Amino acid sequence: MPVIVDIRTFAAIGAGVIGSGWVARALAHGLDVLAWDPAPGAEKQLRENLANAWPALERVGLRAGASQARLRFVDTLAACVADADFIQESAPERAELKRALHEQIGLSARPDALISSSTSGLLPTDFYARTAHPERCVVGHPFNPVYLLPLVEVLGGERTAPAALEAAQQVYRALGMRPLHVRKEVPGFIADRLLEALWREALHLVNDGVATTGEIDDAIRFGAGIRWSFMGSFLSYTLAGGDAGMRHFMQQFGPALELPWTRLVAPQLSAELIERVVDGSTQQLGTRSIRQLERYRDDCITSVLAAIHAAKARHGLRADE
Ligand SMILES: NC(=O)C1=CN([C@@H]2O[C@H](COP(=O)(O)OP(=O)(O)OC[C@H]3O[C@@H](n4cnc5c(N)ncnc54)[C@H](O)[C@@H]3O)[C@@H](O)[C@H]2O)C=CC1
Numbered sequence: 001m002p003v004i005v006d007i008r009t010f011a012a013i014g015a016g017v018i019g020s021g022w023v024a025r026a027l028a029h030g031l032d033v034l035a036w037d038p039a040p041g042a043e044k045q046l047r048e049n050l051a052n053a054w055p056a057l058e059r060v061g062l063r064a065g066a067s068q069a070r071l072r073f074v075d076t077l078a079a080c081v082a083d084a085d086f087i088q089e090s091a092p093e094r095a096e097l098k099r100a101l102h103e104q105i106g107l108s109a110r111p112d113a114l115i116s117s118s119t120s121g122l123l124p125t126d127f128y129a130r131t132a133h134p135e136r137c138v139v140g141h142p143f144n145p146v147y148l149l150p151l152v153e154v155l156g157g158e159r160t161a162p163a164a165l166e167a168a169q170q171v172y173r174a175l176g177m178r179p180l181h182v183r184k185e186v187p188g189f190i191a192d193r194l195l196e197a198l199w200r201e202a203l204h205l206v207n208d209g210v211a212t213t214g215e216i217d218d219a220i221r222f223g224a225g226i227r228w229s230f231m232g233s234f235l236s237y238t239l240a241g242g243d244a245g246m247r248h249f250m251q252q253f254g255p256a257l258e259l260p261w262t263r264l265v266a267p268q269l270s271a272e273l274i275e276r277v278v279d280g281s282t283q284q285l286g287t288r289s290i291r292q293l294e295r296y297r298d299d300c301i302t303s304v305l306a307a308i309h310a311a312k313a314r315h316g317l318r319a320d321e
């Protein structure tokens with residue numbers, strides 16, 4: 001199965017939050033980018049998103065030839081994918097919409113193009129069911145902001161060729177990302193299962209009047225959030241076990257797992273809970289605009305990434321370790 005790994009032309013189907021992020025990352029890596037989105041005003045929104053992201057990408061470092069001028073917004077799906085080496089779909093998270101969309105993409109894409117979906121947790125065997133070339137189709141699930149965060153979860157469906165999975169990971173590496181191969185096709189993959197568990201608990205805490213949205217965000221950002229940017233739960237808890245490491249940690253804290261601290265079932269999204277969450281987050285936003293908050297977030301992420309990179313170099317570690 002011939003697929004192109006050294007890609008020149010990147011097609012973005014859907015140009016909302018995630019599609020715009022992919023466009024920014026691909027342009028910053030010196031590619032030609034075609035984009036299509038059926039919403040009225042989508043091109044203007046995309047170019048505004050891109051302009052807001054560009055200063056952070058300049059701080060990180062643009063590749064030779066990188067330019068916002070290499071973006072071409074086109075009128076049809078067929079025009080977007082016809083000449084693309086790599087196609088990234090970031091359309092709304094609805095299984096039937098993605099099934100129909102991939103049926104169309106499959107009819108217009110080149111026979112050697114790789115096709116990927118940004119889905120957060122839908123199963124590729126299901127939503128690639130009607131495409132003509134499932135062997136070239138994968139999931140590449142990114143994290144927001146796509147143009148800065150390295151992680152991309154890569155997985156295939158039952159009919160995806162192993163060569164396509166390998167090629168997609170190579171392409172994402174060339175785009176400066178850290179692919180994580182999800183070996184089992186499970187809903188929510190790996191990262192969103194973790195994020196959803198935390199989010200469910202946060203909503204319960206708001207719903208039960210235990211804490212405000214701001215207090216919950218403080219609990220994350222002044223504590224575990226800082227260490228999670230360079231060390232995950234397993235290594236962090238190994239250190240929390242002292243010299244005896246994880247074995248002592250499991251002996252000491254394992255039994256607490258059986259206490260009814262956490263909830264498995266999500267709270268009902270009542271109108272009251274939604275208002276509490278929206279009011280709390282609006283207070284946290286204060287007088288800042290979404291654009292200002294995005295630039296603050298991007299500044300923090302680029303600073304954290306640079307600091308981690310420097311610390312890894314001092315400890316003789318590679319950037320992706
Ligand atoms: N927002 C997030 O935090 C993340 C979202 N994702 C995934 O990325 C995908 C897109 O999500 P967002 O960008 O957040 O949504 P969004 O709502 O910001 O953007 C979706 C875009 O798709 C367009 N669209 C509507 N119908 C379409 C069609 N038939 N064909 C092509 N485009 C169409 C819309 O006009 C809109 O611009 C989803 O699969 C989602 O699960 C993945 C990682 C994170």
Ligand SMILES: C[N+](C)(C)CC(=O)CC(=O)[O-]
Pocket residue numbers: 120142143144192195
């Ligand atoms: C909320 N979400 C499930 C769409 C989030 C993601 O998929 C990843 C992220 O950026 O948190």
